[in-house]
Amino acid sequence: VKQCVQLSSQNLTLRLRSGFLLYILLFGLVTVAGCELVTEPEPTAPETEAPKWEIPEVSSAMLVGGPTCSNIPGCALALVGGKEGCVCELEGLHVSAAGGLPPPPAPGWPPLPGWTWPEPGVYEGGGYPPPPSGSPCDPFALDSGCGWTATVSCQHGVLRGTPATCTFNIDPADALDRIDGWTFKGDAGNNVTSTFSGSQWVGTAVESGEVTVHFIAGGSEARAVTTLGVVARTWSWDGSKRSFSKGVSGDLDNCQFTGAGLTADVYGCTATDARILINPGPGQGFGISQGSGPNKGLWYVTNPTTRMDLRTQLAKKYRSDATKYPVNGDTTVVNGCLIAYSLNPVPYQNNRGINTNCFNVPDFTALTTSTWSHEAQHLALAQPEAELPANDIYALWEPVVRNSQSLARTRANELQDKAVQRVRSKAAASHTGVITPFQFWYHTGSGIWLWSTITTFH
Amino acid sequence: MLRTSLLFLMALALAPDGLMGQVMMDTSDQSVVLARVRGGDESSAAAFLSQEGRTRSSRELDAFADSLVAIAISLREGDPVAMYRAASAASMALLASALRGHLDERTRSLAELGFGPPVPYARAYESLVRIVEGSDEPGTKGGGLRLLIQLPNVGRAIQYLAEVAAGPDRVTAYEAVYLLGYRTGQMGLARLRRLYNTDAVVEPVARELINSTAIRLGWER
Numbered sequence: 001v002k003q004c005v006q007l008s009s010q011n012l013t014l015r016l017r018s019g020f021l022l023y024i025l026l027f028g029l030v031t032v033a034g035c036e037l038v039t040e041p042e043p044t045a046p047e048t049e050a051p052k053w054e055i056p057e058v059s060s061a062m063l064v065g066g067p068t069c070s071n072i073p074g075c076a077l078a079l080v081g082g083k084e085g086c087v088c089e090l091e092g093l094h095v096s097a098a099g100g101l102p103p104p105p106a107p108g109w110p111p112l113p114g115w116t117w118p119e120p121g122v123y124e125g126g127g128y129p130p131p132p133s134g135s136p137c138d139p140f141a142l143d144s145g146c147g148w149t150a151t152v153s154c155q156h157g158v159l160r161g162t163p164a165t166c167t168f169n170i171d172p173a174d175a176l177d178r179i180d181g182w183t184f185k186g187d188a189g190n191n192v193t194s195t196f197s198g199s200q201w202v203g204t205a206v207e208s209g210e211v212t213v214h215f216i217a218g219g220s221e222a223r224a225v226t227t228l229g230v231v232a233r234t235w236s237w238d239g240s241k242r243s244f245s246k247g248v249s250g251d252l253d254n255c256q257f258t259g260a261g262l263t264a265d266v267y268g269c270t271a272t273d274a275r276i277l278i279n280p281g282p283g284q285g286f287g288i289s290q291g292s293g294p295n296k297g298l299w300y301v302t303n304p305t306t307r308m309d310l311r312t313q314l315a316k317k318y319r320s321d322a323t324k325y326p327v328n329g330d331t332t333v334v335n336g337c338l339i340a341y342s343l344n345p346v347p348y349q350n351n352r353g354i355n356t357n358c359f360n361v362p363d364f365t366a367l368t369t370s371t372w373s374h375e376a377q378h379l380a381l382a383q384p385e386a387e388l389p390a391n392d393i394y395a396l397w398e399p400v401v402r403n404s405q406s407l408a409r410t411r412a413n414e415l416q417d418k419a420v421q422r423v424r425s426k427a428a429a430s431h432t433g434v435i436t437p438f439q440f441w442y443h444t445g446s447g448i449w450l451w452s453t454i455t456t457f458h
Numbered sequence: 459m460l461r462t463s464l465l466f467l468m469a470l471a472l473a474p475d476g477l478m479g480q481v482m483m484d485t486s487d488q489s490v491v492l493a494r495v496r497g498g499d500e501s502s503a504a505a506f507l508s509q510e511g512r513t514r515s516s517r518e519l520d521a522f523a524d525s526l527v528a529i530a531i532s533l534r535e536g537d538p539v540a541m542y543r544a545a546s547a548a549s550m551a552l553l554a555s556a557l558r559g560h561l562d563e564r565t566r567s568l569a570e571l572g573f574g575p576p577v578p579y580a581r582a583y584e585s586l587v588r589i590v591e592g593s594d595e596p597g598t599k600g601g602g603l604r605l606l607i608q609l610p611n612v613g614r615a616i617q618y619l620a621e622v623a624a625g626p627d628r629v630t631a632y633e634a635v636y637l638l639g640y641r642t643g644q645m646g647l648a649r650l651r652r653l654y655n656t657d658a659v660v661e662p663v664a665r666e667l668i669n670s671t672a673i674r675l676g677w678e679r
Contacts, residue, residue: 188494190481192481295479388538402501403483414553421597
């Protein structure tokens, strides 16, 4: 006898005792993907018999890492609606279950039962199983069975760092005894607890998550649940906040030069630290603020102002705008300038003047040329690295939400530090370790011109 | 859900009046916590390591720290932003698990929820050193040194920086000289000067930095 059976399906959501949710698509009888050949007709259940639901014993341990179907007696791993899930044979019923945390409520999803099934066992009934005896009412069910209906709603699409409102309503209003508090379960694992007893929870939103109102109505404890949706700010360390150029007279002159040239942030570097590539300096250029309402106790990054204005520069003492000194002392220097200028006394000179006006010293020109070239290499390497998305400090900062001010600040510093380090490391790749000597006339600063050997490190 | 409810009920029962917004991390599922680290968020990993709300064995903590080290130093194909975020979060989790300011704040928050203080993870320093020595990525290596000096017992970090400064790796040698010269106070400067006096820094770029620091500070051999 060839017997093909197909019955209509019912949707059912069960909240298991473990706290995990299994979405169960319960079929009155499975849609058989072929027909089964049996020798004898099997007895069929009377049409009037109510369906049964089996709540298997599922512990949290079984579900670590997601529902492990093979740990549920009578179940086997299978694809359910395109997702990994279970197909089970329970009490003669075929049950398919797709595991995992529930998706946010959306149109078309069945309402979430508000009660918790107390014990594993077989429950009978049609449609949604009724709440077990003694359970609180279900504020979300179409028929709550409580004589009142409660809802809570929060805003979605809230820009991080802007105000959001969650509102609790109960109808009729006089059914509410009191609100015991609100909780927030963030998507990043932050659980916020508050004894706030108002019906409207307002605050600065910084993280998406689940908001729950804990209340007493009609003498029973109940909960109402919804989600708060926060979206990222459009933060980017774009071209308006970064610039790279050859320095002009004055740029970087107040910064510490340890060699003939320098590439650094024109506003960030200091007289004691020329390595700074951003302005304001490390650990600055951002704020840390605290969320409030549902997100009180969570800290996030605000007001990014970090810029990178890299300039290259030749040490002022080798430039034409350097301080000029009297030409005296060494007779070779004095005579060379007298011949070049045909004036006595000759005009004051700096290093560039002596080596290019009074004399034509090739090494001096070579020093300045190679220094500009070397710094230009740093700049050329730094710019593309700084423009990489991986080093977009603003984008790295945007999602930072932490449960202490200290951690939020430390994290923001760390992200900034590492991005700058990557730029610095890339820019330093032009260093070959070669030390080159240059010989020319050099003013010692104590009024003496000396034929000197200056070495540069490239 | 049940955990949240219990936490809430405990908070109501134990907390003083006016409890407003205290945060407790959910660290019940280690795989979820590690997934958050891979996503760039170290908060729950730090809570796990510092045993917020739950005592853990040193074996469990060390195994978890090993997982963080593996995340930080493993080479991954694909999106470098995601890779940096993950490596960065893994390193930061280790720092945060022993970061004084963070633990102080968490102590206050946990107390309001009726829990004891977090316990600094005892092997944060060793784990961070493993990241510095095991990573090939400049930001992770150099950044790891910067995290070390924020841990308690900066003297131990300074000793390590001195060893790294005298080593051949450009990124870490240069960074170590910089941190000794600019970020670790007089103790770091004293150690740097000993390196200078003994001509111990050999990596050329790091050597140039220590020499220029010596000039700035007027050191003579």
